[in-house]
Amino acid sequence: MLERPRRNRRSESLRKMLQETQLSQRQLVLPLFVKEGDKLREEIPAIPGSYRLSIDEALREAEKAAESGILGIALFPVVPNEKKDARASESKNPKGIAPDSIRAIKKRFPELVLFADVAMDPYSSDGHDGLVHEGRVVNDPTLPILCEQALCLAQAGVDFVAPSDMMDGRIEAIRSHLDSQGFSETGILSYTAKYASSLYGPFRQALDSAPRFGDKKTYQMNPANRIEALREARLDIQEGADILMVKPALSYLDIISDLHHHCDVPIAAYQVSGEFAMIHAAARMGWIDLDRALQESLLSIRRAGAQIIFTYAALSVKAN
Numbered sequence: 001m002l003e004r005p006r007r008n009r010r011s012e013s014l015r016k017m018l019q020e021t022q023l024s025q026r027q028l029v030l031p032l033f034v035k036e037g038d039k040l041r042e043e044i045p046a047i048p049g050s051y052r053l054s055i056d057e058a059l060r061e062a063e064k065a066a067e068s069g070i071l072g073i074a075l076f077p078v079v080p081n082e083k084k085d086a087r088a089s090e091s092k093n094p095k096g097i098a099p100d101s102i103r104a105i106k107k108r109f110p111e112l113v114l115f116a117d118v119a120m121d122p123y124s125s126d127g128h129d130g131l132v133h134e135g136r137v138v139n140d141p142t143l144p145i146l147c148e149q150a151l152c153l154a155q156a157g158v159d160f161v162a163p164s165d166m167m168d169g170r171i172e173a174i175r176s177h178l179d180s181q182g183f184s185e186t187g188i189l190s191y192t193a194k195y196a197s198s199l200y201g202p203f204r205q206a207l208d209s210a211p212r213f214g215d216k217k218t219y220q221m222n223p224a225n226r227i228e229a230l231r232e233a234r235l236d237i238q239e240g241a242d243i244l245m246v247k248p249a250l251s252y253l254d255i256i257s258d259l260h261h262h263c264d265v266p267i268a269a270y271q272v273s274g275e276f277a278m279i280h281a282a283a284r285m286g287w288i289d290l291d292r293a294l295q296e297s298l299l300s301i302r303r304a305g306a307q308i309i310f311t312y313a314a315l316s317v318k319a320n
């Protein structure tokens with residue numbers, strides 16, 4: 001035998017030296033759920049280790065993140081039902097929970113990179129990402145609403161707005177609006193290939209944001225499609241996106257790899273709530289080892305080509 005691949009796996013040191021992909025805290029973004037209130041820390045059973053936090057408590061999580069070498073936080077507002085309406089009006093309130101949290105975290109931890117979603121669903125009485133008209137989610141009338149929300153987040157000091165709505169043309173609309181209002185420095189992380197997945201359940205429970213009728217298949221992508229992700233990526237780059245995201249992550253490693261090879265902007269991936277919940281559930285049953293399974297899943301997402309990973313495991317996973 002002339003070739004013996006096992007020779008390169010003989011010792012721990014050698015294996016470490018030859019490791020092709022590294023997982024480091026610096027590539028992880030911690031999602032935080034923020035809610036109005038004081039000293040609030042409500043457990044989210046299906047996302048172990050995550051809580052609905054009032055701003056004071058969110059600051060404590062941000063501190064933990066900063067101490068452990070995490071560089072980014074993504075904020076998700078929990079909005080009470082009485083503040084939801086068909087036009088997601090609360091999403092442009094400059095004193096809303098999202099802008100308030102951004103200002104508070106930026107003030108204490110200016111070095112943290114903050115991301116905030118742009119979409120109507122947490123604020124919408126219909127639970128959809130776009131405006132509903134006669135039972136359908138309509139594209140173009142949604143765009144000005146997203147633009148106002150993005151501006152409100154930019155004014156609060158967010159580093160990246162992250163449109164997660166999958167409306168056509170939203171990146172260009174938001175980019176132009178932000179530029180025209182003097183926010184050309186605010187970045188756009190686009191949820192480029194966001195699939196109509198079964199894996200968002202725990203997140204929608206946490207926010208009480210599940211669609212009140214129908215599903216999201218007329219705007220989120222069909223899980224069967226791969227080429228279409230390249231089309232979405234091409235459009236988002238043309239429209240001015242700074243970072244592209246694939247979501248979910250583990251079942252879509254081929255998409256992450258495609259975008260990594262075809263695009264000249266950084267690729268992010270979102271290890272979504274259902275992916276995280278599956279790993280935790282199996283670990284709780286004693287069927288898999290939690291730490292090793294989390295590490296392996298994140299490492300594989302990195303290996304596929306993601307530069308950044310949004311993950312609920314950001315604080316608990318060991319770098320490798």
Ligand code: PBG
Nearest residue numbers: 119121164199200203272273274
């Ligand atoms: C909202 C949004 C969702 C997630 C992130 N932003 C849910 C959805 O599209 O219904 C899911 C994240 C997760 O499951 O962890 N547009």
